[in-house]
Amino acid sequence: MFRGFSSVSLDSKGRLAVPSRYRERLVGGADGALVQTLNPLDRSLWLYPLPEWEIIEAKLADLSDFDTQSRRAKQMMRGYATDCQLDTHGRILIPAELRDYAQIDKQAVILGQGNKFEIWNRTSWQTQREHWLQQLGDEQGAPAAALQSLSL
Amino acid sequence: MFRGFSSVSLDSKGRLAVPSRYRERLVGGADGALVQTLNPLDRSLWLYPLPEWEIIEAKLADLSDFDTQSRRAKQMMRGYATDCQLDTHGRILIPAELRDYAQIDKQAVILGQGNKFEIWNRTSWQTQREHWLQQLGDEQGAPAAALQSLSL
């Protein structure tokens, strides 16, 4: 399970250095093979170790093509899924298409999220974070509903 | 399984270069033999390696002629199925009929979709994508349902 926060930057070619504390696990498990795709729920990217991605892909394959929403989910997630490899310095190249989608140019943030990483534009992340924290803080019961069942 | 996104362009003769990362698999499995047909669900094209197409063709043959939907899908897919071959530079020629159907002229997009590729007019695809993302953003449960069944 991946966890933790890192501030990272992309170079002019769109390369991002994966924080070194994760590298050993990434090369050990799948020889550095990774899959990036877009996160359809937020304007950010998801980065999976290849074996983790294959689990997702299997689930996608089972969705019906005749249901429009399922078809779109397949098209988007699979369609943007891009194989990549850690280079000799532990970097990955983020394709221009995905950078555009997540509006990532230079300053980014990478979050460990269980079976994957989430990559955000740094300022988008900061504003999102503030926004969510404020929502949770509001005493409306509704937004916090999902959290009520947990004892954190 | 094919995945991933590529921006491609057609030349004046209607040829499309299949992204090189797929080529080895295409020539290895079936010596570059492919079948294109129209996608009856969206205004786009499907491109199958010949062996994959043969599986689809068998399934189509089993569909009942008494169900209107099935009959139409069968007619469309089989009727427009066109054999093609990768040329020495990894390109395929898309027949004018199919280009018209999918409104592909110069700028296109090719998406890996499991057993096949999907080829779209680039702007149609972008519109489709934005539309879908917007639907997800609206907090209506319906569009997100397809994603809920997956734990991504």
Added chain:
DNA sequence: CACAATTACCCACTTTTTCCCACAATTTCT
């Protein structure tokens, strides 16, 4: 059978990607 149109093959050029090396910054150890 001849002509026109389409398709296949080949060659040349441009652009992009990949691989590799060098240096800067940071951290760790002595």
Added chain:
DNA sequence: AGAAATTGTGGGAAAAAGTGGGTAATTGTG
């Protein structure tokens, strides 16, 4: 604190891929 190792950053050059078009062969048509 200084030195060594690790990590982060940048960029150049070779290789690969993408693009375009000319010519020959094939197919279809009148």
